[in-house]
Every structure is written in C-alpha cells, then in structure tokens.
Amino acid sequence: xxxxxGFFSYPFSVVAVDVGGTKIAGAIVRYDDxxxxxxxxxxxxxxxxxxxxxxxxxxxxxHVVAQLMEAAPTPLAGIGCATAGVVSxxxxxxxxxxxxxxxxxxxxxxxxxxxRFGVQATNMSDVHAHALGEARFGAATDLESCxxxxxxxxxxGAYILKGxxxxxxNGVAGHLGHSLHHQAGNLECACGAHGxxxxxxxxxxxxxxxxxxxxxxxxxxxxxxxEVARRAYAGEQRAxxxxxxxxxxxxxxxxxxxxxxxxxxxxxxxxxxNAGPLWREAIDRGFAQQALEPLKSTPIVEGQLxxxxxxxxxxxxxxxxxxxxxxxxxLAGE
Amino acid sequence: xxxxxGFFSYPFSVVAVDVGGTKIAGAIVRYDDxxxxxxxxxxxxxxxxxxxxxxxxxxxxxHVVAQLMEAAPTPLAGIGCATAGVVSxxxxxxxxxxxxxxxxxxxxxxxxxxxRFGVQATNMSDVHAHALGEARFGAATDLESCxxxxxxxxxxGAYILKGxxxxxxNGVAGHLGHSLHHQAGNLECACGAHGxxxxxxxxxxxxxxxxxxxxxxxxxxxxxxxEVARRAYAGEQRAxxxxxxxxxxxxxxxxxxxxxxxxxxxxxxxxxxNAGPLWREAIDRGFAQQALEPLKSTPIVEGQLxxxxxxxxxxxxxxxxxxxxxxxxxLAGE
Numbered sequence: 302x303x304x305x306x307g308f309f310s311y312p313f314s315v316v317a318v319d320v321g322g323t324k325i326a327g328a329i330v331r332y333d334d335x336x337x338x339x340x341x342x343x344x345x346x347x348x349x350x351x352x353x354x355x356x357x358x359x360x361x362x363x364h365v366v367a368q369l370m371e372a373a374p375t376p377l378a379g380i381g382c383a384t385a386g387v388v389s390x391x392x393x394x395x396x397x398x399x400x401x402x403x404x405x406x407x408x409x410x411x412x413x414x415x416x417r418f419g420v421q422a423t424n425m426s427d428v429h430a431h432a433l434g435e436a437r438f439g440a441a442t443d444l445e446s447c448x449x450x451x452x453x454x455x456x457x458g459a460y461i462l463k464g465x466x467x468x469x470x471n472g473v474a475g476h477l478g479h480s481l482h483h484q485a486g487n488l489e490c491a492c493g494a495h496g497x498x499x500x501x502x503x504x505x506x507x508x509x510x511x512x513x514x515x516x517x518x519x520x521x522x523x524x525x526x527x528e529v530a531r532r533a534y535a536g537e538q539r540a541x542x543x544x545x546x547x548x549x550x551x552x553x554x555x556x557x558x559x560x561x562x563x564x565x566x567x568x569x570x571x572x573x574x575n576a577g578p579l580w581r582e583a584i585d586r587g588f589a590q591q592a593l594e595p596l597k598s599t600p601i602v603e604g605q606l607x608x609x610x611x612x613x614x615x616x617x618x619x620x621x622x623x624x625x626x627x628x629x630x631x632l633a634g635e
Numbered sequence: 636x637x638x639x640x641g642f643f644s645y646p647f648s649v650v651a652v653d654v655g656g657t658k659i660a661g662a663i664v665r666y667d668d669x670x671x672x673x674x675x676x677x678x679x680x681x682x683x684x685x686x687x688x689x690x691x692x693x694x695x696x697x698h699v700v701a702q703l704m705e706a707a708p709t710p711l712a713g714i715g716c717a718t719a720g721v722v723s724x725x726x727x728x729x730x731x732x733x734x735x736x737x738x739x740x741x742x743x744x745x746x747x748x749x750x751r752f753g754v755q756a757t758n759m760s761d762v763h764a765h766a767l768g769e770a771r772f773g774a775a776t777d778l779e780s781c782x783x784x785x786x787x788x789x790x791x792g793a794y795i796l797k798g799x800x801x802x803x804x805n806g807v808a809g810h811l812g813h814s815l816h817h818q819a820g821n822l823e824c825a826c827g828a829h830g831x832x833x834x835x836x837x838x839x840x841x842x843x844x845x846x847x848x849x850x851x852x853x854x855x856x857x858x859x860x861x862e863v864a865r866r867a868y869a870g871e872q873r874a875x876x877x878x879x880x881x882x883x884x885x886x887x888x889x890x891x892x893x894x895x896x897x898x899x900x901x902x903x904x905x906x907x908x909n910a911g912p913l914w915r916e917a918i919d920r921g922f923a924q925q926a927l928e929p930l931k932s933t934p935i936v937e938g939q940l941x942x943x944x945x946x947x948x949x950x951x952x953x954x955x956x957x958x959x960x961x962x963x964x965x966l967a968g969e
Contacts (some may be wrong), residue, residue: 387929446804462796471929471930473894473929480892496816553815558895560807560810561814563802590828593826596805
C-alpha cells in the first residue's frame with residue numbers, strides 16, 4: 302500500500318543504502334512505472350569494519366552513496382538509508398547502537414547525506430526497512446497487518462499496520478528478541494538482561510546450544526545454523542534435537558507475540574529461514590502450543606525479497622516522507 | 636484525538652453498556668459541547684450471571700439498554716457496547732469467549748441491539764473500550780502511542796496508536812496476560828497453555844501465591860490483592876514478599892512489551908492498581924531490569940477514568956464508526 306504516489310512523475314530512481322555490522326550494501330532502486338514493482342540495480346557492497354568507529358563507517362557509507370549517485374539515472378528522488386542501531390523516528394540520527402558498532406550512536410546519517418549531496422535523505426532501522434520492503438512489494442503486500450520476524454545473528458522484527466512500520470516512540474519497536482520467554486529462564490542475553498527469546502531462538506543461540514551438547518566438536522558460530530541444519534539433514538540426532546528445540550521455542554515466541562499483536566500473517570526472514578523442514582515444523586508445533594484459539598490459523602510464511610528487502614524499504618521510506626510532505630530530514634545547506 | 640467530529644451537531648447522547656463476567660453496567664454518555672469531555676450519567680448495573688448462558692446475558696443487556704434508551708436525552712447517536720470476550724472487528728459479534736461465559740461465543744451483540752432499537756450500534760471488547768476511553772479523555776490523551784495494562788482477575792491490555800486501539804486482525808490484540816514470561820516457567824495459565832505472564836502477575840495470581848506461602852490462612856481469591864496489600868501495609872513479611880514478587884514480575888513483563896511496542900507511555904488500570912507503594916515500586920524495579928536502554932525513562936502512569944473508561948470508550952467507538960461512515964454494524968430492519 303504505497304502512500305499517495307499519484308503526484309510522482311515516473312520514471313525516477315532512489316539511491317538506497319543498507320548499513321549492517323558486517324557490510325554496507327547499496328543499490329539504485331528504479332521506479333519506472335506506477336504499476337510496476339521497483340527494480341533493484343547496480344548492487345554494490347563494502348565491508349562495514351565497525352571497529353574503525355562510527356565516523357569511519359559513515360565515511361564508507363558516504364563513499365558508497367557517491368558512487369551510486371554517479372550511476373543513478375535521473376531524475377533522482379533522493380537517498381533512502383537503512384542502518385543498524387536504533388534510529389530516531391524524528392531525525393534519522395542513530396539514537397542508540399550497541400557495542401558492536403562503537404561510535405555509531407549519535408551519527409546524523411540522513412542529515413549528513415542530505416547536506417553532502419544536496420538531495421533529500423531519510424534513514425530508518427534496517428529491520429524496519431526490511432519489513433517495509435516486504436510490506437510494500439513482498440510477502441506482506443496488501444495485508445491489513447503483519448509481524449515480520451527476522452532470525453539471524455540476533456532476533457528482530459517489526460509490526461506492520463496498513464503498509465506502514467510501527468517504529469515506536471523512540472524508534473525501538475520490534476525488538477522481539479528482547480521479549481521474555483518462559484524457556485529462557487535465567488539465560489543472559491547479549492543485551493545484558495535475562496530470560497530473553499533471542500537467547501534460545503536466534504542463529505547464534507542455535508549454534509551455541511548445539512555446541513553445548515557437542516563440546517568436543519566446535520563449529521563456526523557465524524554459520525547461522527547452516528552447518529547444524531546440514532548435520533541434521535544427514536541424520537545426526539543431536540543436530541536434529543537442537544533444531545527442533547530452537548524452532549519450537551521460536552514458534553512459542555511467535556504465538557506469544559501474536560497474542561499481543563494479532564497480525565493477519567507472520568513473515569519469517571533472515572539467514573536462518575533456510576534451516577530446513579525440521580526447524581520449520583518445530584515452529585508450527587511451538588506456535589500451536591501458545592497462540593490463543595482464534596489465532597491458531599494465522600499464516601506463517603517466508604519473506605520474498607531476501608537481501609533486497611531493506612533497500613526497497615529504505616527507498617519506500619524516502620518516498621513516504623516526500624509524499625507526505627514531512628520535512629523528511631533536511632535539505633542541503635540547512 | 637477524537638476523529639472528525641466536526642459534523643456532529645451538539646448536544647447529543649450515547650447509550651453505553653459494558654458487559655463483564657460479573658456485572659452489566661450501563662450509562663448515558665452526554666456530549667454537550669465539542670470542547671468538553673463527555674459526561675457519564677445515570678449509571679446502572681445488574682449482575683451478568685453468565686452461567687445462565689449467552690442468550691440470557693444478551694437479554695439482560697438488552698433490558699439495561701431499554702431502560703437507558705428511555706432516559707437518554709435526544710438526539711441519541713446510538714448504542715456503544717463493550718463486552719467480555721473476543722469481538723469481531725468487522726461485525727461486533729462475539730468471536731470467542733472462554734468457559735466463564737458459556738454460550739457467549741457467536742452472540743450478535745451490536746446487530747441485535749441495532750435491530751431491536753432501530754438505531755446504530757457498535758461493539759468492541761471491554762479491554763479495548765477501556766483503553767479507548769483513557770486514550771480519548773484520560774491518562775493517554777494526546778499521546779502518540781500508549782500501552783494500557785489492565786490488572787484484575789486476569790491480565791489484559793491494549794496498544795493505542797494515534798488515539799485508536801489496535802484490535803488485531805481477529806480482535807484478539809492486547810492479550811498481554813498470554814505472553815511468555817521467563818519466571819512463569821511451566822505454570823499452567825487459565826487458558827491451558829504454560830509460561831504466561833498472567834500466571835504470576837494478575838490479581839488472582841497474587842492471591843494464589845500468597846496462599847501458597849500461607850496455606851493455613853485462606854483468604855478470598857476475589858479480593859484481587861486488597862487483603863494481601865492490607866497485610867503488607869500492616870507489616871506482614873509474607874504479604875510484602877508476595878506483593879514485591881508479583882509487582883516485579885509485572886514490571887519485567889511491561890519492559891518486555893515495551894521492547895516490542897515502544898509506546899510513549901504505559902497506563903496501569905484495573906482493580907489491582909491500588910495494591911500500594913511496595914507493589915508499585917516493584918513494578919519500576921522489574922521494568923528497569925528488562926526495558927532496553929532507550930526505553931528506561933518510558934513513563935508508567937495510572938489510568939484516570941476508572942470504571943467509566945469502558946463506557947466512554949464504547950461511546951467513542953460508536954462515534955468513530957459514524958464519523959468514518961463505516962457501516963458501523965447494521966441498521967434497524969436490515
């Protein structure tokens with residue numbers, strides 16, 4: 302449900318950039334026709350190297366944008382960003398980032414790019430952008446509401462209502478991984494608190510749990526469960542048990558979130574969604590245990606856009622800001 | 636933020652009725668002036684006696700409405716209902732009710748009243764109506780978003796965005812009590828599932844937990860913690876420990892919900908909110924443990940409208956339906 306696009310003059314393009322803890326990805330999102338879905342072209346990426354500090358990450362991001370600005374066909378609507386960290390819904394600045402990205406807190410991402418390139422720029426959190434992409438042109442298109450659940454290193458998500466992402470008053474909405482889970486007991490979460498769903502449902506948790514039951518057989522924690530899934534597929538019982546436990550715990554958490562939000566559908570995304578049928582069936586089992594009676598048939602589907610989702614969402618966020626005549630962030634030379 | 640009220644011709648009145656498991660309350664809600672808050676007048680109530688079955692409850696409700704229709708000053712905008720159970724957001728019928736109200740599921744509450752009295756009628760869940768009342772004229776007035784938490788026999792709530800209650804695709808949104816809690820372990824909830832926040836945070840849970848530590852000293856479970864609070868105030872250590880545990884667990888749950896929803900404020904309502912400073916301080920302590928860093932200063936305040944909230948919310952829901960020119964439910968004689 303794109304908002305009020307009637308007055309845009311097609312075709313046009315948007316420079317979209319997605320800054321994560323591992324890489325900075327960028328592309329040109331082309332809007333050729335009001336009835337066609339946007340095309341993502343000229344995808345490029347560089348390592349984020351967040352240990353170099355927030356200023357360096359912003360400089361790398363600016364460099365990626367500069368290259369795309371040169372390549373983008375005119376007219377250009379502006380720059381749409383999606384970044385790791387909590388993004389202020391009012392300014393597009395980084396309101397909060399954890400220790401994985403030192404010096405990222407406070408970076409005036411959108412304002413900096415708007416001033417540097419003399420075009421409109423917006424920023425939103427990468428998870429919110431991912432959800433917005435799926436809401437506009439992916440698995441959640443035309444749904445009244447949807448809960449996107451992203452399972453990767455951590456566990457994040459977003460609640461989408463009438464095609465828009467609920468960002469929250471502080472930009473924090475959707476931190477599903479940091480909600481309580483009855484099976485997480487007193488496990489410590491990456492955030493420092495205890496009892497969080499992320500501790501038993503994320504890709505990291507999957508690998509950690511597998512390694513606890515097979516301490517003599519270390520596997521790379523960054524594999525996000527691929528290796529565990531491979532071993533389960535090969536019939537290894539411990540791998541099967543781990544996938545089953547983490548999937549069921551995730552399904553229980555999804556049931557719990559649905560009891561709070563009652564979305565029309567749940568969309569699964571992130572690197573762990575390829576963990577296979579054992580994991581997927583466990584999700585359905587856990588969900589059935591926890592979802593209230595009228596919610597038991599809520600569809601749980603997979604995302605459709607993959608890594609293009611945050612870029613499309615970032616572009617859509619820029620267009621929303623332009624269309625709604627919000628001062629999206631800043632004009633050049635403010 | 637009442638919606639589009641400009642074309643209403645003041646003064647007018649609404650017959651409002653609130654059907655719970657214990658009593659059916661009704662009143663006339665008077666809108667005398669666009670700038671004044673509505674006045675709740677002529678409050679009346681009868682026992683619900685739900686064990687008599689859904690048809691009997693609907694008959695009692697109809698009787699309460701009939702009396703109020705006679706007393707209501709004209710012009711009358713219609714009938715706004717708030718009822719226990721899950722209410723279909725599309726029809727106002729009872730989509731689902733638990734065993735406490737046998738035969739309540741399927742009752743066409745709003746359609747029945749519209750036909751019977753020849754006026755417009757709407758229905759929404761009582762918890763949603765309570766939240767809508769607080770959003771329009773109580774503790775959540777003018778907030779961008781708010782999470783209402785109702786602590787009584789059970790634990791319910793509602794997320795309010797821009798003055799409107801998020802009902803969910805099936806009308807189930809806001810069942811906060813049926814979200815997971817890391818301290819609930821494998822405790823069985825009233826709904827039959829395990830590990831739910833309600834099991835350790837509701838008024839019922841408060842009394843149950845106190846009785847476990849003082850098995851030889853039974854107190855009435857329907858007191859909703861008043862007696863436990865009284866004993867705590869008198870200095871009884873077990874009562875203090877119980878209040879402290881349940882309050883802290885509730886605060887943790889509120890932190891967890893804020894990590895998902897990031898509301899501008901949290902509003903506490905329900906019969907347990909008078910449990911005293913020990914309970915209230917424990918909520919703040921638990922919240923601080925669980926809320927993510929940018930959310931730690933989210934205000935947690937008390938509701939302002941008390942038992943008038945669902946009646947005001949039910950009236951507002953009717954007016955929204957009229958103002959938005961939705962076919963609110965049905966016209967007489969359909």
